[in-house]
Amino acid sequence: MTYVDDYPGAAKLVRWHFGVAFIAFALGGVFGLLQGLYRTDYFREALPIDATQYYTVLTGHGVLLALVFTTFFICGMFVWATTRSLDRPLYSDRLAWVGFGSMFVGTALAATAILNGFAPGLPFDSADVLYTFYAPLKAHPAFYFGAALLVVGSWILGAVYFLTYREWRADNPDARIPLQTFMVLTTFIMWYVSSVGVAVEVVVFLIPWSLGWIGQVDPLLTRSLFWYFGHPVVYFWLLPGYLAWYTLLPKFAGGRLFSDPLARVVFVLFVLLSTPVGFHHQYIDPGIADGFKFIAMTNTMMLLLPSLLTAFTVVASVEHGARQRGGDGYLGWLRALPWDEPAFAGTALAGLMFAAGGFSGMINAGMNINYLIHNTIWVPGHFHLTVGTAFALTAMAVSYWLVPQLTGKPLRHRRLASIQPYVWFVGMTLMSNAMHRGGLAGLPRRTAEPVGDAGASAFDTVFSTIAEIRLQIALGATLLVVALLMFLVVMLGTWLSRPGVSALSVNGHIPEPLSGASNGPRVLDNLKLWTGIAVVLVLLAYGVPLGSMVADGILNPGASPFPV
Amino acid sequence: MEIHRFEKLWLVASLLLIAGFVATIVYGAVGAGVAMVDNSGGQVAASDPTASSDFRDPGVYQTGDGEYDVYVVARQFSFTPGSGTPIRVPEGSEVTFHIASRDVTHGFNVVGTNLNTMVIPGQVAQLTVEFDDARSYHVACNEYCGAAHHDMTGTIEVVPAEDFDESEVAEA
Structure with missing residues (x-):
């Protein structure tokens, strides 16, 4: 029996979530190529955008990929993970559809406002505010309503996972929480704790302000609320990737997870430490005492621990799988892995690239070295390795394995699928290394004209030239979009194929870990305890600085809106 | 909880790495005098x-x-x-x-x-x-x-x- 036969209602929900995610991925990806070519000045004359519309494209790229693609994919994947690991249908499909509807309407509103940037004069005005939407740059209210509905919809899906778990708990009073459900619930505890920040920013400040009900907002306060949410959101993207690396990658490699209890420890650490770190995005902001930046820095460095532990456990599990398949030697076992299986290759390459992204993240986290790279193109170079590959390539790889189980149709265009992860990997290697090096030379991010009026000679590269960096970025962006199109062809081909043409060969069973949940202390499953500690840590890190920003007047020192 | 010997070593090495990073930053601030915007x-x-x-x-x-x-x-x-x-x-x-x-x-x-x-x-x-x-x-x-x-x-x-x-x- 496949998943779609066991849980037809949940499978339909997951399919719709993935469908919206992939459409956002397609549009956002094409925007990325436009951007990459424009800013590197390749074929600029032939592109359908000008310098101002560059920022419309940039806003669309960020919102559609970082917010829409991720959130829809994650909420869908978690419906699968919850029902599969609890072995029961959702508490309520209807409630889940309400959540999906809210996210869908929100996305439509925000996307319409953004796309209006191409045709000013339409009723939704424009929303060229980028995905960080720092006030006092002001978008049309539809943009903020859309963002709010997207978040609220994800909260409703989260409630469905928790209610489903509660039903399961009533039937299984003494059992350990199944690992995938544990990961879903801890990820959503973190998401609830952190997304409060952006909800307050948008609902209390930006919506009333964009409607003209209040005349000004405090740019520093709203920006700090954004980053209160803005760092945990990267773990909201990453943890579903971790779920795949822990629970699926060992299976794809032919083995079993090394340790269930350590996986739980890692997720608990993320619940505790993901939120009280947001000031590390504001190291060079005026108006925030350096002590709070220091606290955020030490918390951020501690966050390396769960990721370093993950690197060990995942590699050990993959090695175990390779040895089960007959691999041997210190490194010779690598050859025994199924590198031609797209689900394995994609997940493994994503994990490898995340290691590189982790190292550049350590540089970002270094409070004083951050001055050198803050808001240079180094930063998008970093997060294209993390959200842009650790998440995105894992999502694509998981889709190769999961979509057949969601549709009951075997994967089509297998050969294309098995090459696709490598095309993405090569494209990202070219683009990201060049972006990191450009950042070291001081090339700014978020700009249509990186070198400005100074010309390339104002930027000292460590080696090579600005021209070579530009070429690699343009080439990398092109390969990434080629890989994206390959993925979409495989997905569309699979989805639209007639059912029952050939037998489904995918095996949805996930083997038990080598060291099971019973080897770990029960306290790991005490979700209330971890939530409580997480809230205390947030209050310690954020209570005083946010309190002082509010205490000097909640809208002061304020700034009036600047429509863009 | 059973933790593999190699994993314990890895854990200790990770914690040392983290302590080392924090130490370099403290040195940057106190020793080299890199002040933060505040x-x-x-x-x-x-x-x-x-x-x-x-x-x-x-x-x-x-x-x-x-x-x-x-x-x-x-x-x-x-x-x-x-x-x-x-x-x-x-x-x-x-x-x-x-x-x-x-x-x-x-x-x-x-x-x-x-x-x-x-x-x-x-x-x-x-x-x-x-x-x-x-x-x-x-x-x-x-x-x-x-x-x-x-x-x-x-x-x-x-x-x-x-x-x-x-x-x-x-x-x-």
Whole structure:
């Protein structure tokens, strides 16, 4: 029996979530190529955008990929993970559809406002505010309503996972929480704790302000609320990737997870430490005492621990799988892995690239070295390795394995699928290394004209030239979009194929870990305890600085809106 | 809980790495003297920073022997001074920048250096740096600030002491 036969209602929900995610991925990806070519000045004359519309494209790229693609994919994947690991249908499909509807309407509103940037004069005005939407740059209210509905919809899906778990708990009073459900619930505890920040920013400040009900907002306060949410959101993207690396990658490699209890420890650490770190995005902001930046820095460095532990456990599990398949030697076992299986290759390459992204993240986290790279193109170079590959390539790889189980149709265009992860990997290697090096030379991010009026000679590269960096970025962006199109062809081909043409060969069973949940202390499953500690840590890190920003007047020192 | 021997070693090595990173940063702050931008610049009116008693008219002011204060106002899409007229300071001087925005959030990044700060309406970014060599620096606004953001650039000219004309300094 496949998943779609066991849980037809949940499978339909997951399919719709993935469908919206992939459409956002397609549009956002094409925007990325436009951007990459424009800013590197390749074929600029032939592109359908000008310098101002560059920022419309940039806003669309960020919102559609970082917010829409991720959130829809994650909420869908978690419906699968919850029902599969609890072995029961959702508490309520209807409630889940309400959540999906809210996210869908929100996305439509925000996307319409953004796309209006191409045709000013339409009723939704424009929303060229980028995905960080720092006030006092002001978008049309539809943009903020859309963002709010997207978040609220994800909260409703989260409630469905928790209610489903509660039903399961009533039937299984003494059992350990199944690992995938544990990961879903801890990820959503973190998401609830952190997304409060952006909800307050948008609902209390930006919506009333964009409607003209209040005349000004405090740019520093709203920006700090954004980053209160803005760092945990990267773990909201990453943890579903971790779920795949822990629970699926060992299976794809032919083995079993090394340790269930350590996986739980890692997720608990993320619940505790993901939120009280947001000031590390504001190291060079005026108006925030350096002590709070220091606290955020030490918390951020501690966050390396769960990721370093993950690197060990995942590699050990993959090695175990390779040895089960007959691999041997210190490194010779690598050859025994199924590198031609797209689900394995994609997940493994994503994990490898995340290691590189982790190292550049350590540089970002270094409070004083951050001055050198803050808001240079180094930063998008970093997060294209993390959200842009650790998440995105894992999502694509998981889709190769999961979509057949969601549709009951075997994967089509297998050969294309098995090459696709490598095309993405090569494209990202070219683009990201060049972006990191450009950042070291001081090339700014978020700009249509990186070198400005100074010309390339104002930027000292460590080696090579600005021209070579530009070429690699343009080439990398092109390969990434080629890989994206390959993925979409495989997905569309699979989805639209007639059912029952050939037998489904995918095996949805996930083997038990080598060291099971019973080897770990029960306290790991005490979700209330971890939530409580997480809230205390947030209050310690954020209570005083946010309190002082509010205490000097909640809208002061304020700034009036600047429509863009 | 059973933890494999190799995993214990890995855990200890990870914790040492983290402690090492924190130590280098503490050294950077205490030993090498890399100060963070913080709240010492104070606050100003978001729409009109120069009206505040804590902020002066844009320009270069001498505050001591080889010490200068530079007040910069950022706006869509220029720095004053910096964009039309370059910021000129003598070689070997210690310069404290006070930078404020009169509209939206901007960035002030002296390319190729660690002189880099956000400029947030209502807050004064204050940083002190030393200019050892006579040369010209490119300044980029590195936070998106609107349709012509990419045109928002500036120049700092560090000139040999003998070429620096004291009349360029604003009246205190």
